[in-house]
Amino acid sequence: MNQNKKIEEVAWVAIKLIATDLNGTLLHGDQTYNQALLQQTLTALKQQGIRLVLSSGNQYAHLKQLFAKVAADNLVMVAENGASIYVNDEQVFDGSLSASELAQFVAVDRQQEPLKSSYLIMVGEHGSYTKVGAPQALITAAEKFYDNLQQVTDFSAVTDTIKKISVSATPAHAAQKVAKLNAYFEGRLKAHDSGYGVIDLVTAGVGKLPAIQWLMQQWQLTEDQLLVFGDGDNDKPLLQYAGQGVAMLNATASVQAVADQVSELDNEHDGVLKMIQKLVL
Numbered sequence: 491m492n493q494n495k496k497i498e499e500v501a502w503v504a505i506k507l508i509a510t511d512l513n514g515t516l517l518h519g520d521q522t523y524n525q526a527l528l529q530q531t532l533t534a535l536k537q538q539g540i541r542l543v544l545s546s547g548n549q550y551a552h553l554k555q556l557f558a559k560v561a562a563d564n565l566v567m568v569a570e571n572g573a574s575i576y577v578n579d580e581q582v583f584d585g586s587l588s589a590s591e592l593a594q595f596v597a598v599d600r601q602q603e604p605l606k607s608s609y610l611i612m613v614g615e616h617g618s619y620t621k622v623g624a625p626q627a628l629i630t631a632a633e634k635f636y637d638n639l640q641q642v643t644d645f646s647a648v649t650d651t652i653k654k655i656s657v658s659a660t661p662a663h664a665a666q667k668v669a670k671l672n673a674y675f676e677g678r679l680k681a682h683d684s685g686y687g688v689i690d691l692v693t694a695g696v697g698k699l700p701a702i703q704w705l706m707q708q709w710q711l712t713e714d715q716l717l718v719f720g721d722g723d724n725d726k727p728l729l730q731y732a733g734q735g736v737a738m739l740n741a742t743a744s745v746q747a748v749a750d751q752v753s754e755l756d757n758e759h760d761g762v763l764k765m766i767q768k769l770v771l
Contacts, residue, residue: 505770506715508535509543509568509702509728512553514685514721515738516544516762521634524760525559531763532562534771540564543705545698545728547571547654547684549613551637554579570613570653571682571690571724572701583704585696586615587652591679595655595691596645599679604670609658611636614650621645628658655691657681664689665723685722699727717770719753719762721745736765 510516517523535542543566546553550569554576557565567576575583587595599605609628612619617638620629624641633639642648659667664683671681671689682690682697706716714733718725721741729735729749737749740756754768755761 504715505540505717505734506711507541507543507702507706507709508717508719508766508770509545509698509732510719510762511698511721511725512544512546512548514740514757515719515725516757518758521556524763527760527763529560529562531766531771532560532565535766536562536564538770540770541566541709543568543702545572545701547656547682547688547690547724548635549618549637549653550574550576550581552635555637566705568698568701568705571684571692572697572699573653573692575701575705582708583701585653585693585701587655587679587693591693592652595679599675600645602674604667604674605657610645611639611656612645612648612650612652613654613656614648614652616650619645619648619650632656653692655679656684657689657691659687659689661685661687682724683722684724697727698724699731702728702731717766719765720749721757734769738762 532542541564544553545568548569550567553567553569563578573585574581600610609624610620611632613636617640618636619640619642622641622643668681668683668689677694679691680694680697684690713731716732718728718732718735720729721738722745726745726748729737735749737746737752738757738761739753746752753761753765755764
């Protein structure tokens with residue numbers, strides 16, 4: 491863990507923004523969460539003027555459905571790996587792929603290495619799209635995270651606004667594939683390892699960290715006012731950037747190594763919410 495910052499010395503009353511990853515962090519393995527404790531936590535945070543950001547690679551429609559029973563105007567959603575930011579169901583940031591980026595990807599990029607042998611899911615504002623013939627196992631897994639998943643014969647026929655493109659990868663080779671993709675795209679698009687054998691391609695400048703930085707700029711906050719929770723490699727930039735970064739007990743050693751501390755409980759036992767109760771409330 492980062493020894494340059496002593497968590498015991500932090501004045502936790504300074505925290506004004508908390509950002510948490512979802513899968514493997516706030517959510518249990520079956521995509522559930524402690525609804526009563528989350529509601530209680532949000533109410534207590536609001537009394538202190540603190541916002542909670544749910545930061546995820548999932549579609550906004552999926553997040554909205556998942557947290558439909560939670561009522562709070564201090565709950566912010568960063569969806570599609572930073573491509574969309576919603577506050578009180580209003581989109582305040584749109585980092586969708588441009589029409590030219592999407593046309594280039596469909597006509598040229600997807601035929602090149604290291605993409606031509608990968609299964610793809612284009613994640614849009616109104617649905618998600620994969621090619622006919624994708625393995626049923628991929629479709630079944632994707633349906634847990636993407637609403638309105640459709641099989642199409644031709645990606646060029648999709649007219650939806652595309653937020654991100656998910657690329658299949660074996661977990662053991664994901665980091666290597668991310669490096670190859672970023673070398674290929676040379677800053678046109680950015681690849682992020684989202685874990686679980688999925689790599690997300692988004693437009694340049696989009697990501698979980700840029701999304702949080704954008705919100706902080708809007709609200710005139712500084713890094714020492716930010717508390718972050720995460721468990722995956724794509725959470726590392728945020729954990730390192732935040733005034734205080736907390737890795738999950740169930741996170742890998744490499745993720746825990748960049749954090750200021752590790753949660754006392756894992757994601758299956760409400761580790762995030764109970765750490766917020768202990769450290770902030």
